[in-house]
Amino acid sequence: MAKELLKIENLKVIYKTDMETVYAVNGIDLSINEQETLGLVGETGAGKTSTALAILRLLPDRTARVTDGKIYFQGQDVAEMDDTALREMRGGKISMIFQDPMTSLNPVITVGKQIAEALALHNHDNKTKEQIEERVEEILELVGIPGNRKNDYPHQFSGGMKQRVVIAIALSCNPQLLIADEPTTALDVTIQAQVLAMMNELKEKLKTSLLMITHDMGIIAQTCEKVGVMYAGEIIEYGSVEDLFEGKYHHPYTEGLFNSIPNIEEKRDRLEQIDGLMPDPTNLPKGCKFNPRCKKCMEICKEVDPPVYQDGEHKIRCHLFSNVNQ
Amino acid sequence: MANIPLIETVHLKKYFSTPAGPLHAVDDVNLKIYQGTTLGVVGESGCGKSTLGRVILRLIEATDGQVLFNGENVLEQSKHRIKELKKEMQIIFQDPYSSLDPRLSVSELIAEPLLVTKSIRGKEAINKRVSELMDTVGLAERLAVAYPHELDGGRRQRIGVARALAVNPKFIVCDEPVSALDVSIQAQILNLLMDLQKDMGLTYMFITHDLSVVKHISHEIAVMYLGQNVELASSDELFRNPLHPYTKALLASIPLPKLNKRMSQQEVIHGELTSPINPKPGCRFAARCPERTEACTKENIPLKEIAPGHFVSCVKYM
Numbered sequence: 001m002a003k004e005l006l007k008i009e010n011l012k013v014i015y016k017t018d019m020e021t022v023y024a025v026n027g028i029d030l031s032i033n034e035q036e037t038l039g040l041v042g043e044t045g046a047g048k049t050s051t052a053l054a055i056l057r058l059l060p061d062r063t064a065r066v067t068d069g070k071i072y073f074q075g076q077d078v079a080e081m082d083d084t085a086l087r088e089m090r091g092g093k094i095s096m097i098f099q100d101p102m103t104s105l106n107p108v109i110t111v112g113k114q115i116a117e118a119l120a121l122h123n124h125d126n127k128t129k130e131q132i133e134e135r136v137e138e139i140l141e142l143v144g145i146p147g148n149r150k151n152d153y154p155h156q157f158s159g160g161m162k163q164r165v166v167i168a169i170a171l172s173c174n175p176q177l178l179i180a181d182e183p184t185t186a187l188d189v190t191i192q193a194q195v196l197a198m199m200n201e202l203k204e205k206l207k208t209s210l211l212m213i214t215h216d217m218g219i220i221a222q223t224c225e226k227v228g229v230m231y232a233g234e235i236i237e238y239g240s241v242e243d244l245f246e247g248k249y250h251h252p253y254t255e256g257l258f259n260s261i262p263n264i265e266e267k268r269d270r271l272e273q274i275d276g277l278m279p280d281p282t283n284l285p286k287g288c289k290f291n292p293r294c295k296k297c298m299e300i301c302k303e304v305d306p307p308v309y310q311d312g313e314h315k316i317r318c319h320l321f322s323n324v325n326q
Numbered sequence: 327m328a329n330i331p332l333i334e335t336v337h338l339k340k341y342f343s344t345p346a347g348p349l350h351a352v353d354d355v356n357l358k359i360y361q362g363t364t365l366g367v368v369g370e371s372g373c374g375k376s377t378l379g380r381v382i383l384r385l386i387e388a389t390d391g392q393v394l395f396n397g398e399n400v401l402e403q404s405k406h407r408i409k410e411l412k413k414e415m416q417i418i419f420q421d422p423y424s425s426l427d428p429r430l431s432v433s434e435l436i437a438e439p440l441l442v443t444k445s446i447r448g449k450e451a452i453n454k455r456v457s458e459l460m461d462t463v464g465l466a467e468r469l470a471v472a473y474p475h476e477l478d479g480g481r482r483q484r485i486g487v488a489r490a491l492a493v494n495p496k497f498i499v500c501d502e503p504v505s506a507l508d509v510s511i512q513a514q515i516l517n518l519l520m521d522l523q524k525d526m527g528l529t530y531m532f533i534t535h536d537l538s539v540v541k542h543i544s545h546e547i548a549v550m551y552l553g554q555n556v557e558l559a560s561s562d563e564l565f566r567n568p569l570h571p572y573t574k575a576l577l578a579s580i581p582l583p584k585l586n587k588r589m590s591q592q593e594v595i596h597g598e599l600t601s602p603i604n605p606k607p608g609c610r611f612a613a614r615c616p617e618r619t620e621a622c623t624k625e626n627i628p629l630k631e632i633a634p635g636h637f638v639s640c641v642k643y644m
Contacts, residue, residue, distance in 0.1 A: 043508035043509065043510060043511075044508050158598050158599075160598060161598075188370035188371055188535065189370065189535065189536075189537070189576060189579045189580060190370065190575060190576060190579045190594075190595050191370075191598065192579065192581070193578070193579035193580075193581070193594045193595070194594050194595075194596070196581065197594045215508065215509065216581065217583035218580065218581030218582050218583045219581045220583070221581065221582065221583045221584055221585055222581045222582075241585060242585065245583070245584070245585050246585065256510060257509060257510065258583065259513075260509045260510045260512065260513035261509060261513075261538065261583060262513075262516070262538040262539050262541060262542035262543075263538065263542075264537065264538050264541055264565060264577075264580065264582065270517055270520070271513040271516055271517055271542065272513070273510065273513040273514045273517055274510040274513070275514070277478055277480065277511070
């Protein structure tokens with residue numbers, strides 16, 4: 001049995017302003033084992049990034065609040081960590097790749113120095129300056145950039161190369177968990193394929209776990225072992241990729257997502273669309289959050305929170321399956 | 327299908343001058359789009375697909391070549407005639423966030439093209455047309471007084487569609503109209519565009535980098551690489567039988583939502599787009615091409631018809 005690395009229980013995150021309260025994450029549970037990849041998929045505003053930021057305690061303190069739930073990393077409660085432990089964890093044990101490589105690098109510092117910065121901050125084995133320099137070159141080669149380009153500035157790299165640099169920084173301290181927040185959304189499709197293939201390979205080589213946040217079902221299929229489908233701050237379907245792509249039962253939203261993607265392999269005249277929009281997170285509907293858009297909506301869906309149907313690891317949060325024999 | 331294409335480009339070129347030399351954004355592109363059909367133009371960023379769309383509409387002046395609209399060369403017309411022609415040819419922009427004036431309400435935004443072109447006069451007539459258009463694109467009547475910041479991306483893009491439709495155009499350039507939208511909303515907009523085409527007989531040039539979207543909406547597809555059209559075929563033919571190595575690479579790069587096709591590094595195409603400034607003669611994809619030969623970089627390779635309606639520019643098929 002693989003060891004559990006990260007466990008989230010009933011996490012709730014709100015953003016509070018003077019005017020209103022935004023319910024961003026509404027009670028999610030997930031776990032990531034060592035060397036495993038979990039994908040979180042969902043549309044804008046589903047709460048994917050808020051979840052990731054909560055893991056690293058990077059939510060803005062003035063407005064955001066974790067109102068309930070626990071996050072355990074290697075058995076340790078993240079909320080109870082003191083500043084030293086937190087520093088140790090951020091960038092050392094857990095690192096994050098952000099969506100936009102153009103804005104996550106400092107334009108006036110060479111890429112080599114930006115990688116060295118992370119190494120110097122988490123320098124447990126007292127590496128000398130020369131050793132750090134060596135490691136910088138090593139890590140650049142690892143992501144497919146010639147080591148002698150370490151003295152170049154970010155603007156001298158293309159978008160795909162910049163994202164490789166960001167990945168190099170994230171991997172420089174051999175983290176146990178890598179959180180990738182839409183790592184390829186800003187890239188062209190051939191470059192995206194290169195970066196994804198590289199991430200898959202590095203994950204194997206470095207034995208890192210990965211939390212992959214994306215809105216693209218294709219990327220999920222290509223990289224993940226487990227998947228959580230998020231909608232309005234809830235994980236409405238959770239299971240292995242096989243459950244999600246080949247399973248018998250699905251949440252109507254998951255089905256809708258699949259049907260909205262134009263299929264390359266077959267021709268359909270019309271896409272089956274999901275009507276309507278994501279609910280307003282300041283004013284979520286009663287009962288199932290998806291009920292106003294759901295084609296299979298029943299009376300009970302509008303009133304009662306849906307139960308979780310469970311078949312092995314496959315969980316679906318929907319009333320439709322409450323009568324199915326478990 | 328009519329025999330005269332609605333839109334035809336003949337040896338169309340657009341070079342931008344840069345300090346380092348001419349940048350070949352669009353280089354000798356020959357395309358035909360027939361009435362009531364959609365031509366998908368697909369390629370990666372920097373391949374010149376947006377420039378091509380804008381040159382056709384004369385939003386950017388071409389360097390050389392012709393754009394024929396119903397047989398009439400758009401590039402040679404007077405300013406006055408262009409104003410007329412712009413009622414026939416419209417564009418939907420990519421970003422529904424920055425392409426709408428934040429200080430105009432929805433009804434003002436949709437009325438704007440009517441006022442500019444003076445195609446309808448009189449307040450009442452304009453109001454009537456605006457509510458008609460809002461109905462066509464599926465915007466609720468109550469949103470007429472709303473401002474763009476109050477609306478989500480999908481609704482904003484519907485405003486963009488209504489603005490393009492306002493003057494009853496025959497031809498619309500859709501420049502990545504769904505790339506800024508979530509998948510469920512993307513499907514709504516694609517369905518809307520296809521319904522409108524069926525109802526009004528519109529002709530689209532659909533510019534996108536998303537291959538699954540382009541396959542879904544297009545009748546014909548042109549693949550562009552560094553300013554050149556490297557392959558042109560009907561949508562089905564291109565996906566069934568891609569010939570140019572770049573097209574093959576593009577198709578292989580799509581992460582498919584299927585479990586049996588996990589990517590490995592071998593299938594991935596290496597390298598990146600080279601500079602479009604002062605390109606060397608020969609195939610521009612040669613530097614990345616897995617099937618490169620010496621003949622590739624000797625001279626320019628023309629687009630050649632391999633099978634009926636299937637054109638490709640590659641030495642393998644000369």
